Amino acid sequence: MMRKALSFWLLAFTFSSLATKAQQSIRITNQWEFLKSDLGGPWEAVRPAAEGSPESVPLWQKVTLPHCFNDRDAVDPDVNYYQGPGWYRTQLDIKNPYSNGRTFLHFLGAGQKTNVYVYTQKVGSHTGGYDEWSVDITDAVENFLKSPEAKRFKGKVPVAIRCDNSRDLEMIPSSMSDFNVYGGVYRPLEIVYTPALSFKEVHLQATTDAAGNEGQLVVSASFINSLNARDATIEINLLDPRNQVVKTLKQAIHPAAAEQQVAAISLKKPIRWSPDQPQLYKVQAKITSAAGAAEWTGNTGFRHFKFEDHGPFLLNGKRLLLRGTHRHEDHAGVAAAMDDATIRQEMILMKKMGANFIRLGHYQQHPLVLQLCDSLGILVWEEIPWCRGGLGGDIYKEQARRMLTNMISQHRNHPAVILWGLGNENDWPGDFPEFDKEKIRAFMSELHQLAHHLDSTRLTTIRRCDFCKDIVDVYSPSIWAGWYRGRYTEYKQESLNEIAKVKHFFHAEWGADSHQGRYAENPEFFIQKIATGKGTDERTGDFALTGGNARASKDGDWSESYAVNLVDWHLKEQETMPTLTGSAYWVFKDFSTPLRPENPVPYVNQKGIVARDLTPKEIYYVFQSYWLTQPMAHIYGHSWPVRWGNEGEEKEIRVYSNCPEAELFVNGKSAGVKKRDSQNFPAAGLRWNVALQPGENNIRVVARNGKTTVTDETTWTYQTAKWGKPVKLVVEKERQGDTTLVKVKALDANNVLCLDAANQITWSVAGNATLIDDLGTAGGSRKVQLANGQASIRVVNNSGKSVVAAAASGLATGLTEI
Numbered sequence: 001m002m003r004k005a006l007s008f009w010l011l012a013f014t015f016s017s018l019a020t021k022a023q024q025s026i027r028i029t030n031q032w033e034f035l036k037s038d039l040g041g042p043w044e045a046v047r048p049a050a051e052g053s054p055e056s057v058p059l060w061q062k063v064t065l066p067h068c069f070n071d072r073d074a075v076d077p078d079v080n081y082y083q084g085p086g087w088y089r090t091q092l093d094i095k096n097p098y099s100n101g102r103t104f105l106h107f108l109g110a111g112q113k114t115n116v117y118v119y120t121q122k123v124g125s126h127t128g129g130y131d132e133w134s135v136d137i138t139d140a141v142e143n144f145l146k147s148p149e150a151k152r153f154k155g156k157v158p159v160a161i162r163c164d165n166s167r168d169l170e171m172i173p174s175s176m177s178d179f180n181v182y183g184g185v186y187r188p189l190e191i192v193y194t195p196a197l198s199f200k201e202v203h204l205q206a207t208t209d210a211a212g213n214e215g216q217l218v219v220s221a222s223f224i225n226s227l228n229a230r231d232a233t234i235e236i237n238l239l240d241p242r243n244q245v246v247k248t249l250k251q252a253i254h255p256a257a258a259e260q261q262v263a264a265i266s267l268k269k270p271i272r273w274s275p276d277q278p279q280l281y282k283v284q285a286k287i288t289s290a291a292g293a294a295e296w297t298g299n300t301g302f303r304h305f306k307f308e309d310h311g312p313f314l315l316n317g318k319r320l321l322l323r324g325t326h327r328h329e330d331h332a333g334v335a336a337a338m339d340d341a342t343i344r345q346e347m348i349l350m351k352k353m354g355a356n357f358i359r360l361g362h363y364q365q366h367p368l369v370l371q372l373c374d375s376l377g378i379l380v381w382e383e384i385p386w387c388r389g390g391l392g393g394d395i396y397k398e399q400a401r402r403m404l405t406n407m408i409s410q411h412r413n414h415p416a417v418i419l420w421g422l423g424n425e426n427d428w429p430g431d432f433p434e435f436d437k438e439k440i441r442a443f444m445s446e447l448h449q450l451a452h453h454l455d456s457t458r459l460t461t462i463r464r465c466d467f468c469k470d471i472v473d474v475y476s477p478s479i480w481a482g483w484y485r486g487r488y489t490e491y492k493q494e495s496l497n498e499i500a501k502v503k504h505f506f507h508a509e510w511g512a513d514s515h516q517g518r519y520a521e522n523p524e525f526f527i528q529k530i531a532t533g534k535g536t537d538e539r540t541g542d543f544a545l546t547g548g549n550a551r552a553s554k555d556g557d558w559s560e561s562y563a564v565n566l567v568d569w570h571l572k573e574q575e576t577m578p579t580l581t582g583s584a585y586w587v588f589k590d591f592s593t594p595l596r597p598e599n600p601v602p603y604v605n606q607k608g609i610v611a612r613d614l615t616p617k618e619i620y621y622v623f624q625s626y627w628l629t630q631p632m633a634h635i636y637g638h639s640w641p642v643r644w645g646n647e648g649e650e651k652e653i654r655v656y657s658n659c660p661e662a663e664l665f666v667n668g669k670s671a672g673v674k675k676r677d678s679q680n681f682p683a684a685g686l687r688w689n690v691a692l693q694p695g696e697n698n699i700r701v702v703a704r705n706g707k708t709t710v711t712d713e714t715t716w717t718y719q720t721a722k723w724g725k726p727v728k729l730v731v732e733k734e735r736q737g738d739t740t741l742v743k744v745k746a747l748d749a750n751n752v753l754c755l756d757a758a759n760q761i762t763w764s765v766a767g768n769a770t771l772i773d774d775l776g777t778a779g780g781s782r783k784v785q786l787a788n789g790q791a792s793i794r795v796v797n798n799s800g801k802s803v804v805a806a807a808a809s810g811l812a813t814g815l816t817e818i
Helices: 002-017 138-146 148-153 340-353 367-376 394-411 437-454 488-501 560-574 618-627
Strands: 024-027 032-035 061-063 085-092 102-107 113-118 121-127 133-136 157-164 189-194 197-208 214-225 232-239 245-253 260-268 281-289 292-300 305-307 313-315 322-327 357-360 379-383 387-389 417-429 459-463 474-476 582-585 633-635 642-644 650-657 661-666 669-675 687-691 695-705 708-719 728-736 739-747 760-767 783-785 790-796 802-808 811-817
Touching: 102 138, 113 138, 121 133, 121 138, 138 148, 138 157, 197 281, 197 292, 214 232, 214 281, 232 260, 245 260, 322 340, 340 367, 340 618, 357 582, 367 379, 367 394, 394 417, 394 437, 417 437, 437 459, 488 560, 560 582, 560 618, 618 633, 618 650, 633 695, 633 708, 650 661, 650 695, 650 708, 661 687, 669 687, 728 802, 739 802, 739 811, 760 790, 790 802
Parallel strands: 322 357, 322 582, 357 379, 379 417, 387 417, 417 459, 459 474, 642 708, 728 811
Antiparallel strands: 024 189, 032 061, 032 085, 085 157, 102 133, 102 189, 113 121, 113 157, 197 214, 214 260, 232 245, 232 281, 281 292, 305 313, 633 650, 650 687, 661 669, 661 695, 695 708, 728 739, 739 790, 760 783, 760 802, 802 811
16 A cells, blocks of 8 residues: 555656756756865956966866765864855856747755856855755856857856855854754756746645635746747646646736736636645646747645644644654765755655654755655645844845745745744844844744735744744744653643643654664663653753753663654654644754764764664654554664673563554564554553573564554574673674775673673774765764664775774774775
8 A cells, every 4th residue: 555655656746847848957967176165266267277387276176066065074073064165167068049048047055155157257146055046147158158268168158156154143044053054056056048038937826625615726927028028828727636637728918027917717626635645736837929938837736724723733624633854954975965866765765654744944945855745745844044043134134034035935836835934943042142032023023924925825833932932823832851851751741731822833843862773771761860840841051961950861871762762652642632733853864963063973963763874763663653554563673783681581572563463473482462552652562571582582573454464573682791891892894895894892801792882982994995984874973972882884995905993082992904
């Protein structure tokens, strides 16, 4: 069943991505050079430079776009990530096929301030790292090709781009934000050719009533009209999800300078969009004039949503529990410069977890993400990057207005979007001497009104700014039960208290950091230190690893085991809260942040359901067991290689499954059948206490849902030997083609593996081999904390002999030759 559903999602996306446009759009990917510093001016990017001459420096490196300044240094444990200017240059073969047409460079996102040059002429600039924007280079290209300088470039056009992510208090997002403010052309860059009269933007507003009896579609458009054409004909076709034309409209139009309504279409009983059935209609628009014809194709969907007063959330007239997570645009090895395939992989992994909602934090994201949310069936909260720091001056506020306007204009066609976010943690001061709550309230009110003016069909929202909670339509307070404050068992009551305080409640951000591969037999050893009844909100300093009250984030072990318990409890409680609209776990994937250098993986927020390279952690399967409909079963602890205890001691074995019953087998012997009960914590009752034998143990489960059977299997080593203080590191290697997997273990004086060792180790290599590091993962960082006394890294062998070392303070260094 899941396979069929996934095929439908992918097919829907294939259709949505084949937008037929008369204008030509070409991604400019190759033949770029990059300089990670500033130039004296654009002339230095284009001047003649013989090899070895003074003009040949500084040296540029070859790159492909998209590209991020901070692809590696964002998680380099030894340096601050680069914040400053960088340059890109290339030579384009520009051939616009349209008579009197226009040529644009279209940026899907570049950070954070960008200037664009044709030869040495500045043709455009933009401030804001996340919204789309275009530069018309038509005239500059024509002038350059007529100039004497053109001969040197043999018909090609030199283009240079200066990006700058320097710290700037009068720019959003704040550098106090808990994520990197990246630099670079880190989303695709396109060259776009358009006819003289063409579509600039097309907006689709599809609405229906709760019962789906009537559907209304309003189409409005703005135009590129370089010849000021006064008369044209526009044709609109509406195709249903089966790709059948259901409405056609053709009429005369007088293209205006501003956006104008071009069609209003009524439908009886439209096929409705929902997370289970993300049915998309297609709109085809064609404008014809003396300048020729231009076409546009896009998708929309009919759905009705409502936040009931004090809950719940309704979609198409029925309650839908929003089961969500968050996304940062960040990935191992590339930072913000994710390719399309990786974005698809991430979003499909999210859907396979059972998610039906996502908050895109904390900025407008790649248009492909929104397209996938439409086709996969994931409802969206998208927001502008007014995040922390306070409120700046006129330049600051104008950028926020512009980014809100652009986000709504560029993404309002997506039926998945239901909430426009105006800010995040705006109660957090620090960027300015003044922190005036009334001024923040006034600007929040202005943004709220602007959002409703631009789009009357969605609601506004913010997270964590109590003194503004009455301004927006939907409010998310801070509830971090069991991590930054309080215990996770307080989650339900704290949430019910907050639901009663605001008209429309949603819970964005909850969870726990976990160091992938770290487990514990008793992960709640510290729990009695944690006070209860004192609230569960995050307060100033709570994210720090020192000081303040006892809390899991500071006093816990950051194990996957504790995170599993916390997530399990939250999800089982959510099933008993009929007024809950929904929640979004923070965050789907580990991501880089300059604020957390002391984490087990330095400079990485490790709350992800999956690691920064998309490898699932154990909590991924806990979510599946509550949210997924396709039968699944997963033995908790697949990446827990060694369990420990006394010989003959019974150990708890859990299975996370959505099946009604499961039978466990340990070393081929049945441990019995258990029935699933979501309120039987932990693991919904699917847990067994079994004595493991010293050494290797085979664990297998058979889960059943009617006639459907699913199985899972893993192997554990059970260690009964007790260990003392670690005294040395021992390194092992496993050659794997052109690379070698290197593992380190912390041993005591008796050579017993120290399974609670969490020392920070540093990897190094002497010789020609190179570490595969700066990935921001447990197995891809040259400084990393041990997980159960162990860690690993991969090495590119290269030629000749090399020595890899693992060192830690107070321990004998481990060495191996490769």
